[in-house]
Amino acid sequence: MSDLYIGLMSGTSLDGIDGVLADFSGPRLQVTHHASAAFAPALRAELLALNTPGDNELHRAALAGNALSRAYAEVVHTLLQRSGHPASAIRAIGAHGQTVRHRPQEFDGTGYTLQLGNPALLAELTGITVVADLRSRDVAAGGQGAPLVxxxxxxxxxxxxxxxxxxxxxxxxxxxxxxxxxxxxxxxxxxxxxxxxxxxxxxxxxxxxxxxxxxxxxxxxxxxxxxxxxxxxxxxxxxxxxxxxxxxxxxxxxxxxxxxxxxxxxxxxxxxxxxxxxxxxxxxxxxxxxxxxxxxxxxxxxxxxxxxxxxxxxxxxxxxxxxxGLPALQVEAAAFAWLARQTLNGAPGNLPSVTGAVGPRVLGAVYPA
Structure with missing residues (x-):
């Protein structure tokens, strides 16, 4: 079975997307390829605006999630092109999504964390299994949902x-x-x-x-x-x-x-x-x-x-x-490749000593290729 994963990260700085192709088959992780893409100005502006309450949020968030997934797919295709691997060689994509709200333990004792994205669309566009929604299980278990790295x-x-x-x-x-x-x-x-x-x-x-x-x-x-x-x-x-x-x-x-x-x-x-x-x-x-x-x-x-x-x-x-040994702009994307691998292997991705969750949990939702 392949031990190649793609990790995608777009962080709170909203500067764009970093993607890596990570090979876990050896004794140590090897990042074989890296690709990045800036956000289109309109998408960046909308993602930034959705960090605060506004009109018609649900509709706008859904469309921004679609646009983000299309941008993710472009980075995935770049990585496949540079590496020469077919989509079928990649076991999964770890896709963080774009955090627009992070309020763990607030309001009702559980709170929530919200990352925009459309993992189903990303799976359709790439033909690769997608692991997403990597924070909410930790929050449900009483944790902060962050940091996961x-x-x-x-x-x-x-x-x-x-x-x-x-x-x-x-x-x-x-x-x-x-x-x-x-x-x-x-x-x-x-x-x-x-x-x-x-x-x-x-x-x-x-x-x-x-x-x-x-x-x-x-x-x-x-x-x-x-x-x-x-x-x-x-x-x-x-x-x-x-x-x-x-x-x-x-x-x-x-x-x-x-x-x-x-x-x-x-x-x-x-x-x-x-x-x-x-x-x-x-x-x-x-x-x-x-x-x-x-x-x-x-x-x-x-x-x-x-x-x-x-x-x-x-x-x-x-x-x-x-x-x-790992370039500064590759670390977080590689971490989400690792988290996707943990999920598919049925292994925990959180550390209760870090997040405060009541115990280790397998994180994420899986969208099959």
Missing amino acids: PAFHQGVFGRPDETVLVLNIGGISNLSVLGADGSVLGFDCGPGNALMDHWCQQHTGQPFDKDGAWAATGQVLPGLLAALLQEPYLHKAPPKSTGRDLFNPAWLAAHLQPFAQATAADVQATLTEFTASASAICANSYLNNSKTLAVCGGGALNGQLMQRLQAACPPLRVVTTDAL
């Missing part, structure tokens, strides 16, 4: 001689603490790129601050930074997870009111420092015998952010996961 991080990056810290910086940042004894912790630290990207788009028209170059021209505003760091979520004990439901433009606007005279570049510098500081507070709390903070996700490409992280974590060597 720490179990994968342990398998790929864990070491018997030291604690390894892995920081994923997408729209939200999350930390995995991979103990030398095999223990794993993980939780969302706070904002990643979401606030920086929003501010950059609003003031420069660019979807993100490339390499943090704009932030580097500004000065950090100590009063604003201190106010941002007072956010109660940052001081909650794990297990915990968050998203754009909290760290969104309205949240930022409320904090900016006393700083109306600040320059846009100074705000960008402060938001970059905020992401670095919130992440560093987490990393510095779990140092143990760790020497390395390995960063993945789009934030790993932001040189100014990486520099500020290093300044905030002086005991650690801050590197990208490329230094550990």
Whole structure:
């Protein structure tokens, strides 16, 4: 039986889709091919709009899910074309979908997490089995439904001689603490790129601050930074997870009111420092015998952010996961390939020590080819 899987990821940063073709047949995972695609501007705008309540949401969400699945299918076809494999050689696609609401344990005690997508359409368009809806079972079992990647991080990056810290910086940042004894912790630290990207788009028209170059021209505003760091979520004990439901433009606007005279570049510098500081507070709390903070996700490409992280974590060597053998933009997609494999093999995909679920669970819904 084939042990080839495709993993697809479109994260809260809304910068597009990353896809990998992963081979699990050897002693270690091998990512053989990688493909990425930016979102069409109209789709990105609609996915962003659907993060907040609006008119005709059900209809719009269904059509956005269809459009997202068509974009996913294009990435799958690119991977098949580059690899030379037929669709029949791929055992399954792990498709995360696009998170537009994440409210575990709220409202009725269970809460919910909602990812847009149409896995049935993706299965039709590709001829490959699709594993999707990978968070809701963990939420039903009393968990946060996130983060799900720490179990994968342990398998790929864990070491018997030291604690390894892995920081994923997408729209939200999350930390995995991979103990030398095999223990794993993980939780969302706070904002990643979401606030920086929003501010950059609003003031420069660019979807993100490339390499943090704009932030580097500004000065950090100590009063604003201190106010941002007072956010109660940052001081909650794990297990915990968050998203754009909290760290969104309205949240930022409320904090900016006393700083109306600040320059846009100074705000960008402060938001970059905020992401670095919130992440560093987490990393510095779990140092143990760790020497390395390995960063993945789009934030790993932001040189100014990486520099500020290093300044905030002086005991650690801050590197990208490329230094550990898996490129920063491939890690999350590879994790969802791994999760799809866990599902088809009837193996748990969550870690109760991370999510707070009452026990390990097989995750996801399967849409056969």
